[in-house]
Amino acid sequence: MTRNLRTIGFDADDTLWHNERFFQLTQERFAALLRDHAEREHLEQRLIAAERRNIGHYGFGVKGFVLSMIETAVEVTDGKVPGTVVAALLDAGREMLAHPIELLPHARDAIEALAGSHHLVLITKGDLLHQERKLAQSGLGDLFDHVEIVSDKTPSVYARIFHPLPGGVRAAMMVGNSMKSDVCPAIEAGGWGVFVPHDLQWDLEHAEPPDSPRYRAIDDLGGLPTLVGDIG
Structure with missing residues (x-):
């Protein structure tokens, strides 16, 4: 199946x-x-x-x-x-x-729960050296199959990243706290988008939720493994 x-x-x-x-x-x-x-x-x-x-x-x-x-x-x-x-x-x-890295609640548990059954990729934007340092200090690096540090997150960027991975774009999901950068462009590229809110958000990352059957929202990462299981 x-x-x-x-x-x-x-x-x-x-x-x-x-x-x-x-x-x-x-x-x-x-x-x-x-x-x-x-x-x-x-x-x-x-x-x-x-x-x-x-x-x-x-x-x-x-x-x-x-x-x-x-x-x-x-x-x-x-x-x-x-x-x-x-x-x-x-x-x-x-x-x-x-500054030291402090993981958000359920982050490690969610990634460990999905690592054995799905291909996991970290997709982040920002300064290359700083993002590499944060990933190393997080202790999560070995759980990802690969890492993409990009200059911006657009539909074409997601399409490029997901296309060669298992299942291609249609079988890919992007999980993040930014509607503008993580959710909307991933859905526009043809994948799934999951919004995980954070108490603080940069003004330039605001966007309205997409009207799409491939959009989901969860309160925190603790709900991600169940959501992934429900989608199948």
Whole structure:
């Protein structure tokens, strides 16, 4: 009998381990450093605008975030940002790159439960070295059949990754906390998409749920093995 699911892709940041909270803590530090130059809400709006402009240049991850903070600091101070502020932002970035990995509830159990029966692939975007370090520290690396670190997650990227894997795209599922990056493009490529919410989400990752029979949502990864079994 042909199985409906043979390959399962997992997002990494805020799906398997905490990530966004470190960005938000650094953003609070950023607001404190520039409180004499801009109100917090205005500063956040300027920073989001800078991040949106810079994704195509710097990609996703800590390094692009730090560069966008520095750019925003230059803008709101009319080019007079103190060197001490720039140094503090660089220090904050280094701290983010070194933060310890803390797995989210049920992450290891879900992956171990599916590793023997399905082809597992980690699909994450961001800085190559940083993502490789996080995966190594997570202790989950040996459970994946392979890893894809990509510059962005689009339908064509998912099609490229899933096509040569067992069952192809139609028998593949992507699991993640981003409707925009993990769920919608995977479904558009022809696979399944499973949304696992996280308390924190980057503003640029927001999207509405897709109207598709291949869309599912679970409260946490503890429900994933049962969902996979139900789909077959």
